[in-house]
Amino acid sequence: MARSPALRRFVSHPWVLGVLGILTVFLVWWLVTASGMVDKLFLPGPGAVWLAGSDQFQRGILVADALASIKRVFIGFVISAGLALPIGIAMGTNRTICHFLEPLMALIRYMPAPAFIPLLIIYFGLEELPKVMLIFIGTFFFNTLMIMDAVKFVPSELVETALTLGGRGLPILTRVVAPYIAPQVLDTYRINMASAWNLVIVAELVAANEGLGKRISLAQRFLRTDEIFVGLIVIGLIGLMIDLGFRFMMRRACSWAN
Amino acid sequence: MHLQVSQVSKSFGEGRDRKLVLENISFELVSGQFMALVGSSGSGKSTVMRLIAGLERPSEGTIQLDGVPVRRPGSDRGMVFQKYSLYPWLTAAQNVAFGLSLQGRDRSEIRERTAYFLDVVGLADAARLLPRELSGGMQQRVAIARALATEPKVLLLDEPFGALDLQIRESMQEFLHDLWKRTGLTALLITHDIEEALLLAGTVHIMAPRPGRIVHTVDVQLDRSDLRHLRVSQPFLELREELASRLRSLDGSLL
Ligand SMILES: Nc1ncnc2c1ncn2[C@@H]1O[C@H](COP(=O)(O)OP(=O)(O)O)[C@@H](O)[C@H]1O
Numbered sequence: 001m002a003r004s005p006a007l008r009r010f011v012s013h014p015w016v017l018g019v020l021g022i023l024t025v026f027l028v029w030w031l032v033t034a035s036g037m038v039d040k041l042f043l044p045g046p047g048a049v050w051l052a053g054s055d056q057f058q059r060g061i062l063v064a065d066a067l068a069s070i071k072r073v074f075i076g077f078v079i080s081a082g083l084a085l086p087i088g089i090a091m092g093t094n095r096t097i098c099h100f101l102e103p104l105m106a107l108i109r110y111m112p113a114p115a116f117i118p119l120l121i122i123y124f125g126l127e128e129l130p131k132v133m134l135i136f137i138g139t140f141f142f143n144t145l146m147i148m149d150a151v152k153f154v155p156s157e158l159v160e161t162a163l164t165l166g167g168r169g170l171p172i173l174t175r176v177v178a179p180y181i182a183p184q185v186l187d188t189y190r191i192n193m194a195s196a197w198n199l200v201i202v203a204e205l206v207a208a209n210e211g212l213g214k215r216i217s218l219a220q221r222f223l224r225t226d227e228i229f230v231g232l233i234v235i236g237l238i239g240l241m242i243d244l245g246f247r248f249m250m251r252r253a254c255s256w257a258n
Numbered sequence: 259m260h261l262q263v264s265q266v267s268k269s270f271g272e273g274r275d276r277k278l279v280l281e282n283i284s285f286e287l288v289s290g291q292f293m294a295l296v297g298s299s300g301s302g303k304s305t306v307m308r309l310i311a312g313l314e315r316p317s318e319g320t321i322q323l324d325g326v327p328v329r330r331p332g333s334d335r336g337m338v339f340q341k342y343s344l345y346p347w348l349t350a351a352q353n354v355a356f357g358l359s360l361q362g363r364d365r366s367e368i369r370e371r372t373a374y375f376l377d378v379v380g381l382a383d384a385a386r387l388l389p390r391e392l393s394g395g396m397q398q399r400v401a402i403a404r405a406l407a408t409e410p411k412v413l414l415l416d417e418p419f420g421a422l423d424l425q426i427r428e429s430m431q432e433f434l435h436d437l438w439k440r441t442g443l444t445a446l447l448i449t450h451d452i453e454e455a456l457l458l459a460g461t462v463h464i465m466a467p468r469p470g471r472i473v474h475t476v477d478v479q480l481d482r483s484d485l486r487h488l489r490v491s492q493p494f495l496e497l498r499e500e501l502a503s504r505l506r507s508l509d510g511s512l513l
């Protein structure tokens with residue numbers, strides 16, 4: 001296929017193929033819609049979606065929606081991540097705490113977070129709190145259990161070396177355990193951030209005044225498929241950026257682990 | 259410095275799973291001495307070392323350092339593990355400095371001592387490298403420098419060269435012997451390699467497994483001015499053969 005080595009090297013670069021994959025889908029999408037095979041109402045073309053998007057952007061709703069969703073994810077996830085870290089470390093280092101909490105968490109983890117929505121609405125109404133709580137419930141248990149596992153796999157030699165060098169308690173936690181698990185913790189957050197992002201949309205589909213999910217459910221009511229596509233693409237892009245951000249942090253902060 | 263291990267036994271597990279791992283181990287180690295424990299794997303060598311380090315407690319008997327019973331790990335007993343013990347996120351110099359900074363020594367002292375001990379193990383040039391950028395032999399030298407930096411009374415080495423290639427192992431043995439002569443450290447070396455024990459140690463204890471116990475002790479009197487020569491000299495080879503056949507008969511009698 002690729003005749004010259006330069007071309008082959010270019011094609012074998014992971015980014016090139018990735019972009020090519022996305023472009024292919026766009027091309028098929030454009031061909032299908034431009035040929036008039038499907039009703040525009042069901043599947044708008046890329047041009048129409050772009051127009052709908054820039055219209056939303058100019059009216060300021062796109063940014064307001066995105067910010068509303070990001071804010072919910074951010075608050076819910078920061079609380080979840082912030083609590084999961086000490087609790088996960090405690091469970092990973094202390095057998096009693098682990099035996100006490102692990103079965104409970106393993107059980108709750110398998111309860112689908114969206115199933116809590118009705119309860120959250122009854123308890124906390126329709127404002128911000130139930131949405132933030134949903135993100136918390138949907139990510140906290142995963143975050144905690146994954147951090148606990150990371151702590152359990154800290155090689156005992158590393159801890160014991162610190163002990164024989166005169167280390168005790170807290171310094172061992174902050175100077176041995178914490179740096180060792182840092183890459184896994186960041187990766188845990190990266191993975192579970194995806195579900196936080198899923199959940200905020202679910203929560204907004206149910207009840208919200210603004211947010212990307214809310215916009216999608218409004219668009220459905222008025223059969224505005226172009227706006228649904230705008231929402232989907234923006235949600236995907238923001239998710240991707242967050243993912244890349246975590247990867248970037250990992251490369252910067254934990255270069256030793258690569 | 260006087261390390262005294264008296265009639266120490268150790269069992270793991272409870273009830274029916276209880277397993278006697280060490281039985282009635284006694285020996286003494288004094289300043290400047292280099293002692294080795296030799297035995298096949300599973301004979302409880304590491305357990306002896308972990309007891310002295312304070313990472314485990316004896317089931318019976320006592321371990322005293324300068325008359326004080328060992329209760330917990332401490333920097334007066336430096337330890338070097340077989341592998342995986344450098345902090346992978348710290349450079350060679352930061353690894354050496356780790357114990358000092360845990361003890362809260364001041365910065366200039368840490369910097370000075372770190373440079374000194376990196377130099378002692380011949381790794382001044384590798385100060386800024388991460389463990390993964392170092393060879394296996396260099397990693398173990400960093401681990402030794404790290405253990406020495408806090409000035410332990412005794413250095414505990416648990417098969418420190420066990421994971422290295424033969425050639426590197428030989429040069430590390432020469433390095434360790436040289437280090438001992440230069441610094442006058444006190445060392446307890448664990449190994450399953452009789453040659454290594456005889457090359458380095460003045461006293462060699464042979465351990466037998468199930469339960470782990472000392473079955474034979476040799477005081478090694480050999481001319482150590484040139485280890486490379488010593489390795490192939492007649493008295494050395496004879497002594498090695500004698501101990502090897504003892505170890506073999508121990509294993510044989512258990513089959
Ligand atoms: N923490 C432990 N719990 C149970 N058994 C152990 C433990 N540590 C060591 N043992 C057992 O003690 C015996 C001796 O182990 P070890 O001291 O590591 O021997 P060596 O270092 O000579 O190979 C082995 O049979 C091992 O299974």
Ligand SMILES: [Mg+2]
Pocket residue numbers: 303304305417
């Ligand atoms: Mg061992």
